[in-house]
Amino acid sequence: MLPPGEPKFRRRKAARPGEIVAAALAVFAERGFAAARLDEIAARAGVSKGALYLYFETKEEIFRAVVDHAIAPNMQMIRAMVAAHPGPFPALLRAVGERIGALIETVPIGGVVKMVIGEARNFPEIARVWHDELAAQALGALTDAVRAAQVRGEVRVGDPRMFALELIAPMIMGVIWRETFVPVGALPFDLSALAGQHVETMLHGMMATEAVA
Amino acid sequence: MLPPGEPKFRRRKAARPGEIVAAALAVFAERGFAAARLDEIAARAGVSKGALYLYFETKEEIFRAVVDHAIAPNMQMIRAMVAAHPGPFPALLRAVGERIGALIETVPIGGVVKMVIGEARNFPEIARVWHDELAAQALGALTDAVRAAQVRGEVRVGDPRMFALELIAPMIMGVIWRETFVPVGALPFDLSALAGQHVETMLHGMMATEAVA
DNA sequence: TATTAATGACTGACCGGTCAGTTATCAGGA
DNA sequence: TCCTGATAACTGACCGGTCAGTCATTAATA
Structure with a gap:
Protein backbone atom coordinates (compact mmCIF):
# COMPACT_ATOMS: atom_id res chain seq x y z
CA MET A 1 0.00 0.00 0.00
CA LEU A 2 3.00 2.29 -0.17
CA PRO A 3 3.11 4.10 -3.49
CA PRO A 4 6.78 4.59 -4.26
CA GLY A 5 6.20 7.82 -6.17
CA GLU A 6 5.62 11.25 -4.69
CA PRO A 7 5.52 11.56 -0.90
CA LYS A 8 2.10 12.67 0.32
CA PHE A 9 3.54 15.82 1.87
CA ARG A 10 6.82 17.60 2.42
CA ARG A 11 8.21 19.27 5.51
CA ARG A 12 8.68 22.92 4.61
CA LYS A 13 8.52 24.80 7.85
CA ALA A 14 10.04 28.04 6.53
CA ALA A 15 7.80 28.42 3.49
CA ARG A 16 4.45 27.61 5.12
CA PRO A 17 3.53 30.87 6.86
CA GLY A 18 3.95 32.92 3.70
CA GLU A 19 1.95 30.45 1.66
CA ILE A 20 -0.81 30.37 4.25
CA VAL A 21 -1.01 34.16 4.42
CA ALA A 22 -1.16 34.38 0.62
CA ALA A 23 -3.94 31.80 0.45
CA ALA A 24 -5.79 33.47 3.32
CA LEU A 25 -5.60 36.85 1.59
CA ALA A 26 -7.33 35.39 -1.45
CA VAL A 27 -10.06 33.64 0.53
CA PHE A 28 -10.72 36.52 2.96
CA ALA A 29 -10.87 38.95 0.06
CA GLU A 30 -13.40 36.78 -1.76
CA ARG A 31 -15.64 35.83 1.13
CA GLY A 32 -15.01 38.21 4.01
CA PHE A 33 -13.81 37.07 7.41
CA ALA A 34 -16.80 35.12 8.70
CA ALA A 35 -17.64 33.31 5.47
CA ALA A 36 -14.03 32.28 4.83
CA ARG A 37 -13.49 28.59 5.62
CA LEU A 38 -10.27 27.42 7.20
CA ASP A 39 -10.53 24.26 5.12
CA GLU A 40 -10.48 26.35 1.96
CA ILE A 41 -7.51 28.42 3.12
CA ALA A 42 -5.67 25.22 3.98
CA ALA A 43 -6.53 23.62 0.66
CA ARG A 44 -5.32 26.63 -1.33
CA ALA A 45 -2.13 26.75 0.71
CA GLY A 46 -1.60 23.07 -0.06
CA VAL A 47 -1.78 21.89 3.55
CA SER A 48 -4.32 20.34 5.89
CA LYS A 49 -6.35 22.38 8.31
CA GLY A 50 -4.34 21.06 11.21
CA ALA A 51 -1.17 22.49 9.72
CA LEU A 52 -2.59 25.99 9.99
CA TYR A 53 -2.50 25.60 13.76
CA LEU A 54 1.20 24.83 13.72
CA TYR A 55 1.81 28.40 12.57
CA PHE A 56 -1.18 30.41 13.84
CA GLU A 57 -3.19 30.24 17.03
CA THR A 58 -6.61 31.19 15.68
CA LYS A 59 -8.47 32.24 12.56
CA GLU A 60 -8.35 35.81 13.80
CA GLU A 61 -4.56 35.67 14.03
CA MET B 1 -50.56 33.42 38.01
CA LEU B 2 -51.99 35.96 35.63
CA PRO B 3 -50.36 39.34 36.14
CA PRO B 4 -53.05 41.87 35.36
CA GLY B 5 -50.53 44.49 34.22
CA GLU B 6 -48.88 44.80 30.84
CA PRO B 7 -49.51 42.04 28.31
CA LYS B 8 -46.32 40.20 27.35
CA PHE B 9 -46.72 41.16 23.70
CA ARG B 10 -49.08 42.97 21.37
CA ARG B 11 -50.38 42.04 17.94
CA ARG B 12 -49.13 44.68 15.53
CA LYS B 13 -48.97 43.02 12.17
CA ALA B 14 -48.73 46.23 10.13
CA ALA B 15 -45.89 47.80 12.09
CA ARG B 16 -43.64 44.74 12.45
CA PRO B 17 -41.92 44.57 9.03
CA GLY B 18 -40.75 48.17 9.23
CA GLU B 19 -39.47 47.72 12.76
CA ILE B 20 -37.68 44.52 11.82
CA VAL B 21 -36.03 46.14 8.80
CA ALA B 22 -34.92 49.10 10.90
CA ALA B 23 -33.44 46.83 13.55
CA ALA B 24 -31.80 44.66 10.91
CA LEU B 25 -30.24 47.71 9.26
CA ALA B 26 -28.58 48.63 12.53
CA VAL B 27 -27.31 45.12 13.27
CA PHE B 28 -26.14 44.36 9.72
CA ALA B 29 -24.37 47.72 9.57
CA GLU B 30 -22.57 47.03 12.81
CA ARG B 31 -21.64 43.40 12.30
CA GLY B 32 -21.91 42.59 8.61
CA PHE B 33 -24.24 39.92 7.27
CA ALA B 34 -22.63 36.77 8.58
CA ALA B 35 -21.84 38.03 12.07
CA ALA B 36 -25.31 39.49 12.55
CA ARG B 37 -27.43 37.30 14.84
CA LEU B 38 -31.13 36.88 14.21
CA ASP B 39 -31.67 36.83 17.96
CA GLU B 40 -30.16 40.30 18.20
CA ILE B 41 -32.24 41.66 15.33
CA ALA B 42 -35.36 40.21 16.95
CA ALA B 43 -34.46 41.65 20.33
CA ARG B 44 -33.87 45.14 18.93
CA ALA B 45 -37.13 44.94 17.00
CA GLY B 46 -38.87 43.97 20.22
CA VAL B 47 -40.06 40.56 19.02
CA SER B 48 -38.99 36.95 19.34
CA LYS B 49 -36.89 35.21 16.71
CA GLY B 50 -39.86 33.19 15.59
CA ALA B 51 -41.76 36.36 14.75
CA LEU B 52 -39.14 37.24 12.15
CA TYR B 53 -40.27 34.22 10.20
CA LEU B 54 -43.85 35.41 10.12
CA TYR B 55 -42.72 38.26 7.90
CA PHE B 56 -39.57 37.00 6.15
CA GLU B 57 -38.57 33.61 4.76
CA THR B 58 -34.85 33.68 5.52
CA LYS B 59 -32.07 35.83 6.93
CA GLU B 60 -31.03 36.67 3.40
CA GLU B 61 -34.50 37.98 2.60
C1' DT C 1 16.33 5.79 15.36
C1' DA C 2 14.74 10.23 17.01
C1' DT C 3 12.51 14.18 15.94
C1' DT C 4 8.87 16.83 14.46
C1' DA C 5 6.11 18.47 10.41
C1' DA C 6 1.88 17.24 8.86
C1' DT C 7 -2.48 14.81 8.67
C1' DG C 8 -7.56 14.30 9.05
C1' DA C 9 -11.19 12.24 11.85
C1' DC C 10 -13.31 14.02 15.64
C1' DT C 11 -15.73 17.27 19.07
C1' DG C 12 -18.41 20.78 20.93
C1' DA C 13 -20.37 25.26 20.54
C1' DC C 14 -23.05 28.07 17.95
C1' DC C 15 -26.88 29.65 15.25
C1' DG C 16 -30.41 29.60 11.34
C1' DG C 17 -34.67 27.84 11.01
C1' DT C 18 -39.01 25.09 13.01
C1' DC C 19 -43.25 24.34 15.37
C1' DA C 20 -46.25 23.03 19.23
C1' DG C 21 -48.11 25.75 22.42
C1' DT C 22 -49.59 30.44 24.41
C1' DT C 23 -51.89 34.75 24.48
C1' DA C 24 -53.88 39.14 22.56
C1' DT C 25 -57.78 40.56 20.10
C1' DC C 26 -62.33 40.81 18.54
C1' DA C 27 -67.00 39.52 16.79
C1' DG C 28 -71.23 38.20 18.23
C1' DG C 29 -74.52 36.56 21.62
C1' DA C 30 -76.73 37.11 26.18
C1' DT D 1 -71.63 45.52 29.63
C1' DC D 2 -69.87 41.09 30.19
C1' DC D 3 -68.94 36.69 28.59
C1' DT D 4 -67.19 33.22 25.07
C1' DG D 5 -65.39 31.01 21.44
C1' DA D 6 -62.60 31.61 17.09
C1' DT D 7 -58.62 33.42 15.03
C1' DA D 8 -53.98 34.27 14.25
C1' DA D 9 -49.98 36.97 16.00
C1' DC D 10 -46.43 35.70 18.80
C1' DT D 11 -43.30 32.96 21.77
C1' DG D 12 -39.23 30.23 22.93
C1' DA D 13 -37.44 25.56 23.52
C1' DC D 14 -35.64 22.68 20.36
C1' DC D 15 -33.20 20.46 16.22
C1' DG D 16 -29.77 19.66 12.85
C1' DG D 17 -26.08 21.29 10.09
C1' DT D 18 -21.87 23.71 9.99
C1' DC D 19 -17.27 24.81 11.19
C1' DA D 20 -13.32 26.50 14.33
C1' DG D 21 -10.25 24.20 16.88
C1' DT D 22 -8.03 19.47 18.90
C1' DC D 23 -5.16 15.54 19.09
C1' DA D 24 -3.80 10.70 18.33
C1' DT D 25 -1.47 8.98 14.59
C1' DT D 26 1.52 8.86 10.47
C1' DA D 27 5.29 9.91 7.65
C1' DA D 28 9.31 12.80 6.10
C1' DT D 29 13.90 13.95 7.27
C1' DA D 30 18.42 14.40 9.75
Missing part, protein backbone atom coordinates in the same frame (compact mmCIF):
# COMPACT_ATOMS: atom_id res chain seq x y z
CA ILE A 62 -4.38 34.58 10.41
CA PHE A 63 -6.59 37.51 9.51
CA ARG A 64 -4.33 39.85 11.43
CA ALA A 65 -1.27 38.47 9.66
CA VAL A 66 -2.90 39.08 6.29
CA VAL A 67 -3.68 42.69 7.15
CA ASP A 68 -0.22 43.32 8.59
CA HIS A 69 1.35 41.74 5.55
CA ALA A 70 -0.59 44.03 3.24
CA ILE A 71 0.40 47.19 5.10
CA ALA A 72 4.19 47.11 5.09
CA PRO A 73 5.02 47.28 1.35
CA ASN A 74 2.36 49.92 0.67
CA MET A 75 3.58 52.18 3.43
CA GLN A 76 7.12 51.85 2.17
CA MET A 77 6.04 52.81 -1.34
CA ILE A 78 4.11 55.87 -0.20
CA ARG A 79 6.94 57.16 1.94
CA ALA A 80 9.42 56.68 -0.90
CA MET A 81 7.23 58.57 -3.36
CA VAL A 82 6.61 61.60 -1.19
CA ALA A 83 10.25 61.72 -0.13
CA ALA A 84 11.39 61.58 -3.73
CA HIS A 85 9.47 64.74 -4.63
CA PRO A 86 10.09 67.74 -2.42
CA GLY A 87 9.91 69.90 -5.52
CA PRO A 88 7.01 71.53 -7.35
CA PHE A 89 3.59 70.20 -6.52
CA PRO A 90 2.43 69.19 -10.02
CA ALA A 91 5.47 66.97 -10.45
CA LEU A 92 4.80 65.20 -7.16
CA LEU A 93 1.13 64.72 -7.92
CA ARG A 94 1.75 63.35 -11.41
CA ALA A 95 4.40 60.95 -10.13
CA VAL A 96 2.18 59.72 -7.32
CA GLY A 97 -0.81 59.43 -9.61
CA GLU A 98 1.05 57.43 -12.20
CA ARG A 99 2.55 55.12 -9.59
CA ILE A 100 -0.77 54.49 -7.89
CA GLY A 101 -2.56 54.02 -11.18
CA ALA A 102 -0.10 51.32 -12.17
CA LEU A 103 -0.14 49.77 -8.73
CA ILE A 104 -3.86 49.30 -8.28
CA GLU A 105 -4.11 47.74 -11.72
CA THR A 106 -1.83 44.91 -10.62
CA VAL A 107 -1.67 44.50 -6.83
CA PRO A 108 -4.66 42.80 -5.13
CA ILE A 109 -5.09 45.75 -2.79
CA GLY A 110 -8.82 45.81 -3.41
CA GLY A 111 -9.51 42.67 -1.48
CA VAL A 112 -7.76 43.98 1.58
CA VAL A 113 -9.58 47.30 1.41
CA LYS A 114 -12.90 45.49 1.30
CA MET A 115 -11.85 43.27 4.19
CA VAL A 116 -10.89 46.17 6.42
CA ILE A 117 -14.03 48.15 5.64
CA GLY A 118 -16.30 45.17 6.08
CA GLU A 119 -14.82 43.82 9.32
CA ALA A 120 -13.82 47.06 11.03
CA ARG A 121 -16.56 46.87 13.66
CA ASN A 122 -15.94 43.23 14.46
CA PHE A 123 -12.17 43.72 14.72
CA PRO A 124 -11.50 47.23 15.95
CA GLU A 125 -7.83 46.44 16.63
CA ILE A 126 -7.38 45.68 12.96
CA ALA A 127 -9.10 48.89 11.94
CA ARG A 128 -6.85 50.72 14.37
CA VAL A 129 -3.66 49.19 12.97
CA TRP A 130 -4.77 49.83 9.41
CA HIS A 131 -5.62 53.42 10.27
CA ASP A 132 -2.57 54.23 12.39
CA GLU A 133 -0.02 52.55 10.17
CA LEU A 134 -1.42 53.15 6.70
CA ALA A 135 -4.47 55.35 6.19
CA ALA A 136 -3.54 58.13 8.60
CA GLN A 137 0.10 58.12 7.52
CA ALA A 138 -0.67 58.18 3.81
CA LEU A 139 -3.26 60.90 4.28
CA GLY A 140 -0.87 62.77 6.57
CA ALA A 141 2.00 62.64 4.09
CA LEU A 142 -0.24 63.94 1.33
CA THR A 143 -1.66 66.58 3.66
CA ASP A 144 1.84 67.77 4.50
CA ALA A 145 2.76 67.96 0.84
CA VAL A 146 -0.36 70.01 0.10
CA ARG A 147 0.28 72.30 3.05
CA ALA A 148 3.86 72.88 1.95
CA ALA A 149 2.66 73.73 -1.54
CA GLN A 150 0.17 76.16 -0.04
CA VAL A 151 2.96 77.84 1.93
CA ARG A 152 4.96 78.15 -1.30
CA GLY A 153 1.90 79.77 -2.85
CA GLU A 154 1.41 77.00 -5.36
CA VAL A 155 -1.89 75.73 -4.05
CA ARG A 156 -4.91 77.86 -3.27
CA VAL A 157 -6.40 78.20 0.22
CA GLY A 158 -8.49 75.36 1.58
CA ASP A 159 -8.28 72.59 4.17
CA PRO A 160 -5.19 70.59 3.16
CA ARG A 161 -6.46 67.39 4.74
CA MET A 162 -9.65 67.61 2.70
CA PHE A 163 -7.57 68.27 -0.41
CA ALA A 164 -5.64 65.08 0.37
CA LEU A 165 -8.85 63.07 0.68
CA GLU A 166 -10.17 64.60 -2.54
CA LEU A 167 -6.96 63.49 -4.24
CA ILE A 168 -7.00 59.83 -3.28
CA ALA A 169 -10.71 59.10 -2.96
CA PRO A 170 -11.45 58.43 -6.65
CA MET A 171 -8.66 55.88 -6.89
CA ILE A 172 -9.92 53.98 -3.87
CA MET A 173 -13.49 54.24 -5.14
CA GLY A 174 -12.30 52.88 -8.46
CA VAL A 175 -10.84 49.85 -6.71
CA ILE A 176 -14.01 49.35 -4.69
CA TRP A 177 -16.07 49.65 -7.87
CA ARG A 178 -13.95 46.99 -9.53
CA GLU A 179 -14.22 44.63 -6.57
CA THR A 180 -17.89 45.19 -5.84
CA PHE A 181 -19.78 45.92 -9.04
CA VAL A 182 -17.71 44.76 -12.01
CA PRO A 183 -18.25 41.09 -11.07
CA VAL A 184 -22.02 41.64 -11.43
CA GLY A 185 -21.78 43.27 -14.82
CA ALA A 186 -20.85 46.89 -14.12
CA LEU A 187 -18.90 48.83 -16.71
CA PRO A 188 -15.33 48.92 -15.40
CA PHE A 189 -13.10 51.98 -15.11
CA ASP A 190 -9.65 52.21 -16.64
CA LEU A 191 -7.96 52.91 -13.35
CA SER A 192 -4.73 54.20 -14.83
CA ALA A 193 -6.65 56.63 -17.04
CA LEU A 194 -8.80 57.61 -14.07
CA ALA A 195 -5.70 58.38 -12.03
CA GLY A 196 -4.31 60.48 -14.87
CA GLN A 197 -7.48 62.45 -15.47
CA HIS A 198 -8.09 63.02 -11.79
CA VAL A 199 -4.58 64.36 -11.21
CA GLU A 200 -5.06 66.87 -14.02
CA THR A 201 -8.50 67.84 -12.78
CA MET A 202 -7.23 68.36 -9.28
CA LEU A 203 -4.21 70.32 -10.48
CA HIS A 204 -6.50 72.70 -12.35
CA GLY A 205 -8.74 72.83 -9.32
CA MET A 206 -6.14 73.31 -6.63
CA MET A 207 -3.37 75.40 -8.15
CA ALA A 208 -3.41 79.07 -7.35
CA THR A 209 -2.48 80.12 -10.87
CA GLU A 210 -3.22 78.50 -14.18
CA ALA A 211 0.45 77.55 -14.50
CA VAL A 212 -0.42 73.86 -14.49
CA ALA A 213 1.27 72.62 -17.61
CA ILE B 62 -34.27 40.33 5.58
CA PHE B 63 -30.94 41.52 4.24
CA ARG B 64 -32.47 42.09 0.84
CA ALA B 65 -35.33 44.05 2.37
CA VAL B 66 -32.87 46.28 4.18
CA VAL B 67 -30.96 47.01 1.00
CA ASP B 68 -34.14 47.61 -1.00
CA HIS B 69 -35.45 49.86 1.72
CA ALA B 70 -32.27 51.94 1.61
CA ILE B 71 -32.33 52.33 -2.17
CA ALA B 72 -35.73 53.82 -2.88
CA PRO B 73 -35.56 57.18 -1.07
CA ASN B 74 -32.00 57.86 -2.23
CA MET B 75 -32.80 57.20 -5.86
CA GLN B 76 -35.81 59.46 -5.63
CA MET B 77 -33.69 62.26 -4.20
CA ILE B 78 -31.02 61.99 -6.88
CA ARG B 79 -33.50 62.01 -9.71
CA ALA B 80 -35.26 65.02 -8.27
CA MET B 81 -32.04 66.98 -7.93
CA VAL B 82 -30.77 66.38 -11.43
CA ALA B 83 -34.19 67.04 -12.91
CA ALA B 84 -34.46 70.29 -11.00
CA HIS B 85 -31.27 71.69 -12.56
CA PRO B 86 -31.10 71.60 -16.35
CA GLY B 87 -29.34 74.97 -16.20
CA PRO B 88 -25.71 75.99 -15.77
CA PHE B 89 -23.38 73.36 -14.45
CA PRO B 90 -22.01 75.17 -11.38
CA ALA B 91 -25.51 75.70 -10.05
CA LEU B 92 -26.35 72.01 -10.41
CA LEU B 93 -23.12 70.93 -8.78
CA ARG B 94 -23.46 73.28 -5.85
CA ALA B 95 -27.05 72.21 -5.26
CA VAL B 96 -26.16 68.53 -5.43
CA GLY B 97 -23.13 69.02 -3.21
CA GLU B 98 -25.05 70.88 -0.55
CA ARG B 99 -27.86 68.35 -0.56
CA ILE B 100 -25.52 65.37 -0.32
CA GLY B 101 -23.42 67.04 2.34
CA ALA B 102 -26.47 67.56 4.51
CA LEU B 103 -27.81 64.09 3.76
CA ILE B 104 -24.76 62.03 4.69
CA GLU B 105 -24.45 63.94 7.95
CA THR B 106 -27.83 62.69 9.05
CA VAL B 107 -28.99 59.58 7.21
CA PRO B 108 -27.40 56.24 8.24
CA ILE B 109 -26.33 55.55 4.67
CA GLY B 110 -22.85 54.56 5.77
CA GLY B 111 -23.84 51.28 7.28
CA VAL B 112 -25.58 50.20 4.12
CA VAL B 113 -22.59 51.16 1.98
CA LYS B 114 -20.31 49.05 4.16
CA MET B 115 -22.77 46.16 4.01
CA VAL B 116 -22.94 46.16 0.25
CA ILE B 117 -19.19 46.44 -0.18
CA GLY B 118 -18.46 43.76 2.38
CA GLU B 119 -21.02 41.21 1.24
CA ALA B 120 -20.99 41.75 -2.51
CA ARG B 121 -19.18 38.52 -3.33
CA ASN B 122 -21.34 36.39 -1.07
CA PHE B 123 -24.58 37.93 -2.36
CA PRO B 124 -24.08 38.94 -5.96
CA GLU B 125 -27.80 39.49 -6.48
CA ILE B 126 -27.69 42.22 -3.85
CA ALA B 127 -24.66 43.83 -5.44
CA ARG B 128 -26.50 43.68 -8.76
CA VAL B 129 -29.63 45.36 -7.41
CA TRP B 130 -27.60 48.01 -5.64
CA HIS B 131 -25.62 48.65 -8.81
CA ASP B 132 -28.48 48.57 -11.29
CA GLU B 133 -30.92 50.58 -9.22
CA LEU B 134 -28.67 53.03 -7.44
CA ALA B 135 -24.96 53.21 -8.25
CA ALA B 136 -25.20 52.98 -12.03
CA GLN B 137 -28.21 55.29 -12.17
CA ALA B 138 -26.67 57.94 -9.94
CA LEU B 139 -23.39 57.77 -11.81
CA GLY B 140 -25.27 57.78 -15.10
CA ALA B 141 -27.33 60.83 -14.20
CA LEU B 142 -24.22 62.72 -13.17
CA THR B 143 -22.40 61.53 -16.30
CA ASP B 144 -25.23 62.83 -18.49
CA ALA B 145 -25.15 66.18 -16.73
CA VAL B 146 -21.39 66.45 -17.26
CA ARG B 147 -21.68 65.44 -20.90
CA ALA B 148 -24.41 68.02 -21.49
CA ALA B 149 -22.23 70.68 -19.90
CA GLN B 150 -19.36 69.62 -22.16
CA VAL B 151 -21.59 69.97 -25.20
CA ARG B 152 -22.55 73.45 -24.02
CA GLY B 153 -18.84 74.22 -23.75
CA GLU B 154 -18.99 74.71 -20.02
CA VAL B 155 -16.83 71.75 -19.05
CA ARG B 156 -13.46 70.91 -20.55
CA VAL B 157 -12.78 67.70 -22.46
CA GLY B 158 -12.34 64.49 -20.57
CA ASP B 159 -14.21 61.24 -19.89
CA PRO B 160 -17.54 62.37 -18.41
CA ARG B 161 -18.06 59.11 -16.53
CA MET B 162 -14.69 59.54 -14.83
CA PHE B 163 -15.58 63.15 -14.01
CA ALA B 164 -18.74 61.83 -12.37
CA LEU B 165 -16.76 59.37 -10.25
CA GLU B 166 -14.29 62.08 -9.31
CA LEU B 167 -17.21 64.19 -8.16
CA ILE B 168 -18.86 61.73 -5.82
CA ALA B 169 -15.90 59.64 -4.62
CA PRO B 170 -14.71 61.94 -1.80
CA MET B 171 -18.17 62.06 -0.27
CA ILE B 172 -18.45 58.30 -0.23
CA MET B 173 -14.93 57.98 1.08
CA GLY B 174 -15.81 60.46 3.80
CA VAL B 175 -18.70 58.25 4.87
CA ILE B 176 -16.51 55.15 4.80
CA TRP B 177 -13.87 56.97 6.82
CA ARG B 178 -16.47 57.89 9.41
CA GLU B 179 -17.83 54.36 9.65
CA THR B 180 -14.49 52.57 9.58
CA PHE B 181 -11.83 54.67 11.26
CA VAL B 182 -13.50 57.30 13.41
CA PRO B 183 -14.73 54.64 15.89
CA VAL B 184 -11.08 53.68 16.50
CA GLY B 185 -9.90 57.20 17.11
CA ALA B 186 -9.41 58.69 13.65
CA LEU B 187 -9.82 62.43 13.16
CA PRO B 188 -13.23 62.85 11.55
CA PHE B 189 -14.03 64.95 8.51
CA ASP B 190 -16.68 67.64 8.45
CA LEU B 191 -18.62 66.05 5.62
CA SER B 192 -20.64 69.13 4.74
CA ALA B 193 -17.49 71.22 4.54
CA LEU B 194 -15.80 68.48 2.51
CA ALA B 195 -18.68 68.45 0.06
CA GLY B 196 -18.48 72.23 -0.26
CA GLN B 197 -14.73 72.37 -0.79
CA HIS B 198 -14.76 69.48 -3.23
CA VAL B 199 -17.46 71.04 -5.36
CA GLU B 200 -15.44 74.25 -5.63
CA THR B 201 -12.25 72.33 -6.38
CA MET B 202 -13.94 70.31 -9.06
CA LEU B 203 -15.58 73.38 -10.58
CA HIS B 204 -12.20 75.05 -10.89
CA GLY B 205 -10.79 71.81 -12.25
CA MET B 206 -13.50 70.96 -14.73
CA MET B 207 -14.79 74.23 -16.12
CA ALA B 208 -13.44 75.30 -19.46
CA THR B 209 -13.07 78.94 -18.44
CA GLU B 210 -12.38 80.50 -15.08
CA ALA B 211 -15.95 81.74 -14.98
CA VAL B 212 -16.66 79.74 -11.89
CA ALA B 213 -18.08 82.27 -9.52
